[in-house]
Amino acid sequence: MATTSPGALRRLQDWLPRLVLAPSFALVLVFVYGFIVWTAVLSMSTSRILPVYKWAGFDAYERLFAQPNWWMALKNLAIFGSLYIIVCIALGLFLAILLDQRIRIEGVLRPIYLYPMALSFVVTGTAWKWFLNPGMGFQNTVRGWGWESFTFDWLVRPDMAIYTVAIAGIWQASGFVMAMFLAGLRGIDSEMLKAATVDGASTFTIYRRIVIPLLRPAFLSAVIVLAHMAIKSYDLVIALTGGGPGNATELPSTFMYSYTFTRSQMAVGSASAMIMLMGIAAIMVPYLYSELREEKR
C-alpha cells in the first residue's frame, strides 16, 4: 500500500487525539478561562446594568467590602461551610464505620445513603422547604400527633434559617462522604486489623490509632470536595429560602447573582465572583499541587 505508509499512519495517530480534543479544548478555553478574564475585567470597571469598559481600579472591591450584605454573606458562608464540612465528615465517617461491620443489609443501605446525592439541589431544597415549613411540614405533623406546643420554625426565623440550609446540605452530601470513607475502609488490609487485635488494641483504639490515620487521603478529598461545594452553593439556598427571610441566608453566590443581574451593580457582583474564585483557588491549588507531586514520586 503506497498511500498509507507507516510514517503517515503514525502521524495520523499522533494527530487524531489532538484533532478530536480540539473543539472541547477551544470551548473550555473560551467559556471557562475567557469568562474568568472577562469577569476580572468587569470587576475593575464602572459597569452597572450592562458591561462598560471604563477603568475604575479597585473601586468595586472597596464598595463590595463596604456592603453589610456581603459581610452577612461571608458570615453565613462561614457558618454553613464549617457545619457542612464538619458534620458531613463526622456523619459520613460514622455511617461508613457502621456499614463496614459487614452487616447483611449493606447492599440495601448503601444506595439509600447515596441516593440524595443523585438529586439536584433544587429538588433537595424544595423537599426540605416543604418538610421544614411550620404550617405544613414537620412541626404541623408533630402537632397533629397531639403535641400542641411543639415548635420547629427555624426556616422562618432570621437567626436560625442558615442552619436549615446546613441541614439540607448535610442530608444531601453525607451519604457521598460515607461512600468515600467506605472505599477507604475497604482498602485496609484485614490482616492489619487482626494483628492489632492480637496486639491487644480495643476496637476504639484500632480506629483511633490505625484506621482513621490511614483514611487521611479520604479526609483530604472530602474536605476539598465539600469546601468547594459549600462556596458554590446557590441552587440549594434559592430553592429552600430564596436567601431569606430578609437576607438571613444570603451566601456569596446568591449575593453575586443578585448584584450582577438584578440590582444593576455588575462591577460589584463581578468583584464578589472574583473573591469566590480566589477562595476556591486557595483550597484547590495546594491540593492539586500536592496530588501532582505525589504522582511524580
Next chain:
Amino acid sequence: MAFIEIERLERSIGAHNILKGIDVSLDKGGFLVLLGPSGCGKSTLLNAIAGLQPPTAGDIRIDGDSVVGLHPSKRDIAMVFQSYALYPNMTVGQNIGFPLEMAGIPKAQREADIATVARTLQIGHLLDRRPAQLSGGQRQRVAMARALVRKPRLFLFDEPLSNLDAKLRVEVRAEIKRLHQQTGATIIYVTHDQIEAMTLATQIVVMKEGEIQQTGTPAEIYNRPANMFVADFMGSPPMNMLPGQVAEDGAHLIPEAAPDTPLPLPAPLAPGRKVVLGIRPENIGDDPTGAVPLRLDLPVEIVEPTGSDVFLWLRLGSALLTARLPGNAQPPVGAPYPVAFDMTRAVVFDADSRQRIA
C-alpha cells in the same frame, strides 16, 4: 498433658464445614507446622487458636486452661502474618512497641525492649523508618520483632515467607529455626511449602479439606506417609506411584503399566489385591555398592539436571518413573540406563481406601 491441646475443633460458615474435627497437641518448646494445599483451612485453624475466628465446636487449651471465648489479647500469643500487617502510619519502632504500649508497659521499659529485639533481628538502624521505606525482607523482620518483643507463651506464623523471593526465603527460614533453637519458644507455623515444613518442624500436621491426614515428625511423614495424598504432597519431585495387583505369590506386584515386569513388595500381601506401589525418586538410581537386589535397564526419556542432582524420567511400560542420580551423572537420552530399585524403602497403598498398608 501437652502444652497446647486442640480437641475436635470444628468451624463452619453456613453449611460449609471448613474445619471438620481437628485434634492437635504440642509440647512446650515444640515447633508444629500445619501443612496443606491452599484453602484447606490452615489459616482458619490458626485464627481459631488466636481467637480471631471463634470455632463452632471443640476446645482449645493452652497450658491446661481453655482459651475458647477469651479475647485474642488475653491469650498471651503473638502472630506474624503473610502480609506482615505492619501499621503504615507508624515508624518501625512504634510498630514493634505497639503491643507493649497496649499492654500498658512504661515508655522507658518499652524502648529498652525494642532495642533488645531490634538487635537480635539486626534492624536497629531501621527503627525510625516507616514500613513503606523498607524492603520485603526488612518488613518481615519487623513483623517478627513485633511478635518477639512480647515474649508470648505461643507464636503463630501464617505463611510468613511466601511473599519473599527464593533466596531470602531460605535465609529467613534458617533465621526462624535459629530463633526457635535459641529461645525455646513454642511455635505453630502455617505453610503450604513442604520443604519449609520439613526443615523447620519438630512435628508436622498435614491437612486437606479441613481434615487432618497425618500427624508426625518430618521423618515419619516423609518416609511412612499415611495415605497417597500425604505421599504425593511431600517431596519434590513427588513419589512415583505404580497401580497394580498383588501377584499369586503375595510377594510381588504386577504393575498395570508393565504386567511382564513384576516388582518385589516390601511386605507380603493378599494375592489379587489392588494396590498402589509408591517409591521415591531417591530410591531409584545408581547403586555403587551392589547391595540392592532389583536392577532394571529402563529407557531414558528426559534428563533434568538441577546442579546438585540429575533427575531421570524412565519408561516402564506405559508409565514414567522419576529417578535421582548424583549431580555429575551424564546419562544418555534415549538409551536404556541400569537403575537399582531399593524396594525396602517402597510403600504400598490400598487402591480403594488410598491408605498405606505396607
